[in-house]
Amino acid sequence: FNELGLDIDSVIVRNFKLPESVEKAMDQRTTLGVFDGKMGEYAQYESVQAMRDAAKNPGMGGMFGAAGIGLGMGARVGNQFAQNLDEAQTQKIKCAKCGASVKAGAKFCPECGAKVGAESTVKCSKCGASVPQGAKFCPECGQPMNVVCPKCGAKVKSGMKFCPECGAKIG
Template sequence: MGLKNHLLKVIEWKDDTHTSIVYRFPVDDRYAIMQGSRLIVNPSQAAVFTSRGRIADVFGPGSYKLDTDVIPILTKLANWKYAFENPKDADVYFVSTKQFTNVKWGTTNPIMMRDADFGAIRLRGYGNFSFKVSDPAKFMAEIFGTVKKFTTEDISNYLKNIILSTLTDSIGESKIPALDLAAKYSELGDKTQEIASDRFAELGLEVTDVTIQNLSLPPEVEKALDERSTMGILGGVMGTYQQYNATHAMRDMAKNPGGSNSAMNMGMGVTAGMAMGQMMGQQFTQGMGAKDAPKTAKCVKCGADIKVGAKFCPECGAKQTEEGKTCPNCGATVKANAKFCSECGAAIVKKCPKCGAEVKGKSKFCPECGEKL
């Protein structure tokens, strides 16, 4: 009777903490796991039997009557040959296989990012991730050890370091510009989850989600981005941005011409003045170039561009003046068959070569003297 009273009839773990990952069922000198005991494994749990430092048997959700048929490995290790023989070296651990969500992560130290426009940038960020135990036996072997209880707090810092390390790799591999980071949080989270999966699997874990809530740029970079947005040159035209910055420097210097920083202001003024001078010089040169550009005309024969007033074409050598009529309005020479003057637009009137009378329309004879035209 004495020994039978020490029999554990039900072995079960009812987790009320919602943060426990592993729970060691209390088995001491007063109690013993005997044949005939009932093992109850609730949903989202696994029961792991260990003996003499080795993992013996793993049970998924269900109800089990412990005997030599149900736990053959433990029977072999602990010599369960007879009923009520006390296997003193056996322990029972319950492992939670549910998903642990909303585990916070954040950057303790900045993440380095290399950007095409701004060079090396220090990023800070935060978010959360979710994970679960996918292989209880591997998790027990790699992480747990022999403590009585193991919670998310005991492993969260280690997992956070994995997330931050893989996030750094994700940012480097994606080559996303700093300007576009805010629009790529989901893409970076998926990439980080993909890279972290292998490292989690080595621990018997599965990362089920990685969420990036914020990636913040240094204040000076954010200010530069705001100014570039104002200029409408988000494509990266840094020359115009420098000119814009020089203009603001000159404006600020004009507001405070004196003070103890006059030498520094003078240097800034010279720099700003040079930038403004270059900008104005370029505009002046462009304006003069547009004003002094020579006018051109088309060759009457080959159509090449030639200088207005040229008598011969430099390409084909054709003479540019043609024998023809004189405009009665402006005196310009026009083609013989022209109906209007190309200079003033006046109508060209045909005259009789004999009497000089004006001949209109397509008449073949002069209406005054009868001369054939």
């Protein structure tokens, strides 16, 4: 284009067509993302889709196929219900670093590997209760977790006896 005295400033691509197999794979991946790693729910979804497709087939084969899928789905739904009940009864805490759900009592986050448990709590200066890191108030006594230094006004973490800015005694 330079030989003709033209410069190309920008190029805009409005659309490009992916192969159908790639589009289908992307759709399936998006569907899995919606279920957020809950394979039981995804299996139920797939069973319902297969039942719908089997019901569309004319003749006895489609009817028997739908009945078989229905029986399998009933067992799967029961198993999934029991699994969800177990998960609901298991106490979980959130990882302070990444926010993932972690079983209570675990020492490390299964997602990011950060330590969880005692390291993610602080003690309340008033009642001594364990308070989650980053909480603004103690859930037991209501004491503010970030105390302000009476001398310089700097924020002081709960439990500190002296201000890290000016050295004044706290409380």
